Amino acid sequence: MLKTTQTSRIGLLTLVGLLLLFPTLASSYHGGIAGTHSHQGSSGQVDIEDVAKSGCLCHNEVADNSVQVILDHVPFAYEPGETYDLRLQLIGGPPATGTYTGGFSMRVTLGELSSEMAQNPEIDGAVDNQALTHTEASSATPDRAWEFVWTAPADAGAGVAYFYIAGNAVNGDQVPGVEDKWNQLNFGLNEGDEASAAMGTRTLFAGDGNVAPPEPDHHGVDLHHMGAKLRAHWLGLLGFGAVLGVVAFAGLLLRYGFSTSYKGRSNQLRLRYKLMRRGDQ
Template sequence: MGYFAGAKMLAKGLKFRNIIALALMAMLLLPSVGKAYPSGIAGPYDVNGDGSIDAENDLLDVAKEGCTCHNAIPTNSVQIILDDVPYSWVPGQSYTMILQLIGGPDLNTASNTGGFSMRASNGSFTGDMMTQNGEDDEKTLTHTQAGATTDDRKWTIVWDAPAEGGIGAIHFWITGNSVDGMNGNGGADVWNQLIFFLTESDEDSGLGTRTLFAGDGNVAPPEPTEQGVPIHEMGAHLRAHWLGLLGFLSVVLVIIFAGFMLRYGFSSSYEGRSNLLRLRYKVNRRGDQ
């Protein structure tokens, strides 16, 4: 009996150890979650923070691999919309596109609202106050600190095509991240990816531009920033508005009154003149006879 009891306890111990080992392996296989970068990030990302890039544990390119610093996996609840995209690229041409994120947590305009990381296989991006190249690499583009606080999660993308042709198709990768402004990782922060390519052309195709889209299509645009002045604060402007309406109504009433006067006020005079004309007509007829 003691032998069987010991064997049973040993089997339970081995089973428990196997469960622990499998759980640890599953955790290792999950994408790592690291530090968030509201000032923008493009290219490789040191997840472990050890100062070196390890292909096994770190991200070699955020634009391609995703923003796992905020959440482990992407979600189609975030819509990535890229507007004014050409159908092809022409050597030496510059293209301005509009990137916008819709969805995710509510906008917190007092803090960070979102960001992106973008890469092209060729050509160069031009940054502005809201965007910047990553690690001095003109093939990458990301948001700046100011761009992370945009109140509509929208950025202007300027991409310059290569000066010379013969390259072929150029590929683009975009990771867009919508955050809750709590300056932390995880939580309500969500991200998605948009991947596309442009074929090469000797001249403009004449087809114009198009809009590219990634997401589940359940688009709910962000609430617009409140603008305008409440009516009760308009003061003299509101009084002027009502005075203008009263003036317009007065003109309409004068026109109506004048019409009634013309129609009915002089009807007796018109009738007398008509009778006089009839009398003259009769006299003239008698004279002819």
């Protein structure tokens, strides 16, 4: 009887532990997240129609402008059928103390998204090429940056392409908390022509603009790895030193070799100097 009671207690404690662990596992989406989603908020269950449009509400219920969502190489307008290489980066938020550093969920209304660093999620049994999210590998990127390709719609007259991007910077403990910060970047891209393509690209961002540049990986270059550049540097210094030596020698020669007031000059020069003075008289 006593043994059965102890076994029941152990089973109950194990069940409670699994129930406590389950929300953590369900709320940590380092393998990507997109589309509809439900989570338990402070006021009860919250149903999200699209994470890219609504934000990462499972980590925090409000967006935080201390996180900069930056999108590079954005055209001023798109040309039908063209492909654009874009770069998404998150700056700000908590320092990552664990393996995973951040992620994102993105949706476009026109065209298609693709990436070698991210994935098109499967929604309702089909791959959604207008949505993109991080992978488990890319959620561990140290710089919280992802590169992807957007292919504009092929047909002219498609209209405005809307982008919805939610970026989440986390501390890596895989537990939603107040330290995790997210923000959104939403914008529309008009259809253009060759004239707008000639304008180049731009950088769009959402946040308070308080961006600190990342620390460099190293602060110098090992001399053993400079190779030919180092040899050219030393040869240049040797050449410059040789020029200085020639100038100094010429100065000494002019000062002491032909000066009439130098006491250490040779007897031949003295005699010649005297003869020249007598001839002048």
